[in-house]
């Protein structure tokens with residue numbers, strides 16, 4: 507088994523889906539979390555940044571080799587652990603979900619980075635009235651279609667958990683922290699979320715992971 511180290515800041519952010527993949531696979535890995543102080547400074551990062559391939563985090567180290575780009579890291583780990591879909595078509599379906607969640611993440615980021623409170627409220631309302639319903643509809647259609655094709659597996663692609671499921675689970679963690687009721691009318695998505703949260707490979711990690719705002 508290769509030696510894995512994941513370096514990221516001490517938040518979930520772009521590092522959390524790789525952490526979930528490594529945890530799900532049950533492999534030992536060094537979860538290197540750089541602490542940022544209350545002024546947003548991180549001395550450890552200032553030192554490390556020039557040594558990182560793209561001067562950004564997360565970075566996955568595999569037996570001393572460094573890999574950048576969170577989605578590349580996710581796809582690499584998913585391939586290594588058999589969580590990327592079992593056929594070429596399933597792989598495409600998994601990536602479709604991952605890219606869809608990246609679109610949602612970009613929408614939510616507008617809320618996170620907006621400083622003006624009035625504009626922030628407007629973005630929040632737009633998320634609730636337009637953006638979340640759009641993405642819920644997409645995911646419900648995917649779940650339904652996969653249910654028909656894969657004997658009610660309960661997962662988004664194929665008959666077992668893939669990167670797609672982890673991606674959806676994690677991408678909604680932050681929206682649910684600011685808008686806790688958004689899944690109230692979406693029973694299937696609630697059940698899907700619960701399925702990941704209580705999965706025997708993940709439940710302990712998710713229950714005990716550091717609580718962070720993002």
Ligand SMILES: N[C@@H](CCC(=O)N[C@@H](CS)C(=O)NCC(=O)O)C(=O)O
Pocket residue numbers: 519520555561562563564574575576577
């Ligand atoms: N597309 C890249 C973006 C990486 C990125 O922007 N990382 C941020 C943290 S989320 C970072 O390293 N910021 C510190 C810096 O730029 O100095 C990915 O998905 O990995």
